Amino acid sequence: MSRVSHIPNLGGAKAFVLHRPHANVSAISRQLAAIGLAVTDCWPELPAEALAADFVFFDVDLGFDQQFPWPRGAAPMPTIALIGSEAPGRIEWALSHKADAQLLKPVGNAGVYSALLIARQSFAARRQLADEITALQQRVAERQTIVRAVAALSSQGVDDERAYAQLRTLAMNWQVSLEEAARRVVALTEKEGGFDQSHRA
């Protein structure tokens, strides 16, 4: 297992602050610069370069979907919501953008550093979870293929249980996932009208 250094190397990271010119922007920029980040503030739209940002801070009070060069909730980097008015509709909107951390306005002398670390960690956790779900969904989608492969194998006179065990052995021998082995069995079956054991690797 490799160890991840906990010294958060934020030096040189790029942050975009999407907020109309305001004292809050200066307060955020000051803290970001002190921590060592390069800051760009913009309003009313995030420029294309924001796609390469490491962090995006966005205003919730006056924000709207068209400001972002990505679909709602699909930011490719950690985002931090800047919340002034706690109107429920605005919070709902911030939630729809899946902000990874928040900072309450007015912004004072502190808060940005913890927001950066929290946003980075929750973004990484969210992304890892999403990747796992995608992988699991792909496996679930292959259920039918497995059923077809087991059926093809059992057509040679073994029962379902034995056929399934055989499929697992094939997957092991081919060093592929069960789903991939099933796809191969189905493909061979379809090509030759039956699965011939001589194809066993």
Place this chain on the structure above:
Amino acid sequence: MKSRIEIGVLYSRSGSYQLVANACHAGAMRAISDVNADPASGIELIAIERDPGGNIDRYAPLCDEILRQSSARHVVGAVTSWSRKEVIPVLEKSGAALWYACPYEGFEANEHVVYMHACPNQHLVPLLAHVVPRFGADGFLLGSNYIWGWETNRVARDLIADAGGKVLGERYLPIGEADVSRLIAEIKATRPAFILNNLIGTSSYAFFAAYAELARTDPHFGPENCPILSCNLTEAELPAISEAGRGHLSVGPYFRDQAQDDAPASSFEASTYASVQVLAKVLATDPSAGFAALPALFRNTSYQTLLGEIAIDPQTQHATLPVEIGRIAGLGFERVSRTERMAPDPYLSRYDRTETFGRPRLKVVS
């Protein structure tokens, strides 16, 4: 006619870390009297003093009292990070600034504070970079039970791992606790390559004494094999440690040159003196300068101080300082190494493992 300007002085003249606080107090008072005696300075500083007596709950009320009962907008004071964090809300409310002249654990850049002593890239990082190749990378971490010890040891854990070493133990004592027998037993059992000492005051003195005793029975624990490393130990505390300290290492922006009679006695005194020197320059330029005026005044400026020529980074309000590693020799330090003008990096944003410890560790891929 010099204009008279009041400034706050907030140090605990009694309590478990009084030696450090008194060193800071001496530096502040000496600088104030030197500024006042200097016909060229143009200002006269009036010290408004308060003494929290080592009681953490007295800092905020006494700082508030200084700012309400006098015209002071600048306070020189606080030794522990805990007390600094206690007064920050008062400074923010009153629009005042604190000149903080002690080493601290970093990860702060408040616009109401000017950080005039070392942060981790100016103390812990260079000290471990010096020690690891010479003594080894496995460390035992000690601290007093508050933010300085916790955070400094947290950074040390990462540095030790980056250097390919192991943390063999990490122990904390309440401030003022002098029973160190358990720590000594654990250190004896784990046999580290060095000990990082973030204990403060009486706990630290008790530890040095007990460790010297251990070295008498087991030479592995002599300073030439397994040194005690401190990031905040200065001449101010050596009388309380005496011969038990000999050979162990510390780091700071200044150690006293024993040949110079009138040199400040420690980096605490020198940094506090330098703080008042810089503050006097600021107030001579603009007697009404408050915290908000500081970044503009610091930009593109450097100051001749007792710490040498120093600059203050307008973005973080931390000082660019020399970094000196010293070896305890009686009541002073022998210089081991000195690096000039180390720019502050309070968030370790520019920390580079390879630059600090040489080539990267070999990784086991699994």
